[in-house]
Amino acid sequence: MANAANPLLSPKIAPLVLEHLSPGPLPESDSGTCITTEERRGRQHSLAQLATVCRHISSPALDVLWRHIDDFRHLLFVIPPYDRKKGIFDDVITDADWARFQLSCRRVRALHLAEADKIHTSVWILLTRRNPHGPLLGGLERLTSFNVGSNSLCYTMFLSSSIRHLELKIEGSTEPGIVRMIVQAAQAALSSVLHLSVDDQNTPGDKPPAIAFWALPQLKTLKVAQEATLTTGMMKSLASFNNLRTLDLHIKEAPTLTDISDYKPSLISLRELTLTGPIKAICSFYTAAAPPDLDSLSINAKRLCDSKQSTKEGQNLASLSLALPPSLRRFRAVFDCSCTNKYHFPDSEKLLTPLRTAHGLQEISFLFRGGEFHLSDATLYALRDAWPGLISFEIKKSGPLPRPRERYSHDERYARRSIIVMPQLPPMSSGRDTSPPTPPPPRHVNDHSTVRTIAVFAHAHKHLTRLVLPTIDLEEHPDLSTVPLIEHGLRHFGVCALPKKEVGQLFDYAAALDMLFPTLDLSGARDAVASETQWMGGVPPGAPWPGEGSNDANLRVLLLALQAGRTGIYRAGRPRGGDPSGILMNAVGSDRGHQPEPAGVNFDWDSMSHYPDESRGPRGELRDFDQSYIPVTIRGPRSYSSDRSSPRPYHHR
Numbered sequence: 001m002a003n004a005a006n007p008l009l010s011p012k013i014a015p016l017v018l019e020h021l022s023p024g025p026l027p028e029s030d031s032g033t034c035i036t037t038e039e040r041r042g043r044q045h046s047l048a049q050l051a052t053v054c055r056h057i058s059s060p061a062l063d064v065l066w067r068h069i070d071d072f073r074h075l076l077f078v079i080p081p082y083d084r085k086k087g088i089f090d091d092v093i094t095d096a097d098w099a100r101f102q103l104s105c106r107r108v109r110a111l112h113l114a115e116a117d118k119i120h121t122s123v124w125i126l127l128t129r130r131n132p133h134g135p136l137l138g139g140l141e142r143l144t145s146f147n148v149g150s151n152s153l154c155y156t157m158f159l160s161s162s163i164r165h166l167e168l169k170i171e172g173s174t175e176p177g178i179v180r181m182i183v184q185a186a187q188a189a190l191s192s193v194l195h196l197s198v199d200d201q202n203t204p205g206d207k208p209p210a211i212a213f214w215a216l217p218q219l220k221t222l223k224v225a226q227e228a229t230l231t232t233g234m235m236k237s238l239a240s241f242n243n244l245r246t247l248d249l250h251i252k253e254a255p256t257l258t259d260i261s262d263y264k265p266s267l268i269s270l271r272e273l274t275l276t277g278p279i280k281a282i283c284s285f286y287t288a289a290a291p292p293d294l295d296s297l298s299i300n301a302k303r304l305c306d307s308k309q310s311t312k313e314g315q316n317l318a319s320l321s322l323a324l325p326p327s328l329r330r331f332r333a334v335f336d337c338s339c340t341n342k343y344h345f346p347d348s349e350k351l352l353t354p355l356r357t358a359h360g361l362q363e364i365s366f367l368f369r370g371g372e373f374h375l376s377d378a379t380l381y382a383l384r385d386a387w388p389g390l391i392s393f394e395i396k397k398s399g400p401l402p403r404p405r406e407r408y409s410h411d412e413r414y415a416r417r418s419i420i421v422m423p424q425l426p427p428m429s430s431g432r433d434t435s436p437p438t439p440p441p442p443r444h445v446n447d448h449s450t451v452r453t454i455a456v457f458a459h460a461h462k463h464l465t466r467l468v469l470p471t472i473d474l475e476e477h478p479d480l481s482t483v484p485l486i487e488h489g490l491r492h493f494g495v496c497a498l499p500k501k502e503v504g505q506l507f508d509y510a511a512a513l514d515m516l517f518p519t520l521d522l523s524g525a526r527d528a529v530a531s532e533t534q535w536m537g538g539v540p541p542g543a544p545w546p547g548e549g550s551n552d553a554n555l556r557v558l559l560l561a562l563q564a565g566r567t568g569i570y571r572a573g574r575p576r577g578g579d580p581s582g583i584l585m586n587a588v589g590s591d592r593g594h595q596p597e598p599a600g601v602n603f604d605w606d607s608m609s610h611y612p613d614e615s616r617g618p619r620g621e622l623r624d625f626d627q628s629y630i631p632v633t634i635r636g637p638r639s640y641s642s643d644r645s646s647p648r649p650y651h652h653r
Contacts, residue, residue, distance in 0.1 A: 014057060018064045021046050025068045025110040025142055040070065066107035071115050076123065078104050088120045098130055110142035110165075116155060117147075124154035135160035143167070143189075148182050149174050156185040165195040170210060172201040179210050190216060199225035214238050223248040227277070230254045235288060238267075245269050251277035254285040267291040276300040283320045290323065296330040304337035304344050304371065324355070330363040331355065337370040344371050348379045356386045362463075365394040373397060375470050381453045384460045392466040397496045448473040451483075451512050458488050458516065468494040474505070478512040490517040495552050510558035514566070522563060525556040
């Protein structure tokens, strides 16, 4: 009876309510699922209030409240002598206060140390005196944002063998001795951790990292953000990780398969692989690792314009594509360079055709930051039946990333100012050109994807919901009478750059796309014009490249207008005939005269159909009239009016 009167006392309902109120751990920065700080504080406040309801629910509510801590100072608030404003202990910590604090510490399972540097040094000293041996949080399983710096020795009290998820970041200005002491103190945690994320900004890429991540075979997730030069010993050690499922590496150099003797790849559990660095190093590592059951592959190619890098990017990437396993479902590639008009991949067929070996691909994404890329109509047509289960296909372009500013010391800056500038003389010819050859541009750069090829590609991929292309051909005028009504379920269609055309010339293309893809999600089309005007000041780094005279905004607005007129979404639910609200009669018959209508008034334009008009029928449809006033005539069998189901020619008035 007590459970029926108070549902929180039910052993089935109470855990569900508490888990719903739990803020959870802070997710990864690239996950995109983080809730706001205000929402986290609101959930924590609700749990604190719930803990005061009764003794039966108090202990479970406190367990959920202290399970995930995103600020260590919240735990310090439990100790009464801790002054929140000054951030120090202003009185003696009694045994009862310390026992209450330890009770809360035993409930903590996840700790985020982002704000630990704001805690006064005296607080750490008193905590160390009270807890001289063993970890402060004995049940801690997740420790994130552990920044190794000059004042990070006191953070070692959180390191324990119970940690399964650890994120370490070594700051660039940290002394090597302090790094070695903290790494030594973290050996117990590193030997049992299952998910490790390391960002060593203090060690150059040509030296061994401070944390030997290749010597931890129990890992299931490994993310290394800093550049690392992999040796043959590191490759052999990584290949023996039988439990590794997610691997994210930033490679500077990697040995090839021919350089490694007695090498047997055995990454049998690897499902997600992300590689960053030069294309040559990426391909060398992948061909040597050769994961057999990979599900997702992401590559981020850096420094395509670097003179030290090989210019055979296309051949390297083609060899990587040929080694893709049949189990691959997602493929993502990002190419970064500082140029704006160089074709690093002049032949789009050699770049995309090798992906046909992975028949199970569902998501394909290419992003070119800087440089040029041309997707020919023949290449897209050749891929019309490559991946039966394809869901997303994207080839995008954006502006080049800004180069990092060079940092010089005071002596270097003074030396630069002291150098006498001499006139530049032409370099003496040595008989040969040592600069890397520039890839030739494609022979034909105007054979863009046509509407017909887009229709064939979409029709062959029944499950396609997202399609983004660099550009489309606007020279071949589509004949709307021949466009089939395939009723494809595509939800998002994007074009990075469109040649400059008049709005009236774009209408036929928009009408053809509306026939092919009637269920497009055009919720962001209203802000298209405002976003396109921002390109007038230049292309932001990493933003989509609009091209000269881009009409992407106009095309999206036309698609939205056609879709709204065809579905009648703005006319649904509106009263027909008459003026029930009296807005028009009051505006015409009042003594105010012709005054502007106040903001917020919605006119019932359907009521205008009762006015006599010789050019309109009883339901307001257009009859024969002088077509000299019609600026554009649309040809096609389909009507965009929701009142008529039979096909008829439709006109723009």
